[in-house]
Amino acid sequence: MATKVDHASPGLFTILLSVVLGVSLGALLGVAHLISRPVEIVRAIPKEAVPGVRYSLEGTSGSSAGARWKVKVQRLGEKVPGDYTFTDAELNAWSGSTFQKAEPPKGETPRFALLTGVPNFRIDGSSLQIVTANDLLILGGLGKLVIEARGVFKKESDGWHYAPSELHLGGFPAHKVPVLASLLVQRLGVSSAVPAETNNVLARASSIGVSNGALVVKMP
Helix, strand or coil, X not given: CEEECCCCCCCHHHHHHHHHCCCCHHHHHHHHHXXXXXXXXXXXXXXXXXXXXXEEECCCCHHHCCCHHHHHHHHHHCCCCEEEEECHHHHHHHHHHHCCCCCCCCXXXXXXXXXXXXXXXXXXXXXXXXXXXXXXXXXXXXXXXXXXXXXXXXXXXXXXXXXXXXXXXXXXXXXXXHHHXXXXXXXXXXXXXXXXXXXHHHHHCCEEEEECCEEEEEEC
């Protein structure tokens, strides 16, 4: 899905601009430099890291998950009570069958657009990491932007929501600017991009957390 910038719905670039216009030129250039810093998604950190490159570890490939995740997803959709555990391989198998990499919009090319990639999940200790490799359209040019979030699920009045404690835009640690991070989480967590079945689970679950290297969803 392409996230466009318009006056009715402030997008990624509108949010960034609203924040950085109030800082000095030096700070603005520093943020732009960090965002454009090369990011490589890897299975393991190389022994000889390339200076200036930020590395993001990806979760286990969904091809190794087998078919058990389909049964779990089906039972969740049928509202069967119980505890459901998902490894990162199972989450990535689900992601690969649910999401598609966004294509450039047809017709007039927008000045700015974020073309989102397929989410990759990785269990990291007690947290869930989500990484997307996205295409970035800027004034007719095409670039890359890796967005990486790491956090937990928190219960709110309307259900469970993913709450990142760390958020990187390329090499820029957006979580160090709390106001910006909050706006970006709201913008990037667009409800229309999440399947209705997933929203139903988030609304009904009694507990969602990470335990013993897996995401555990408890349904009443």
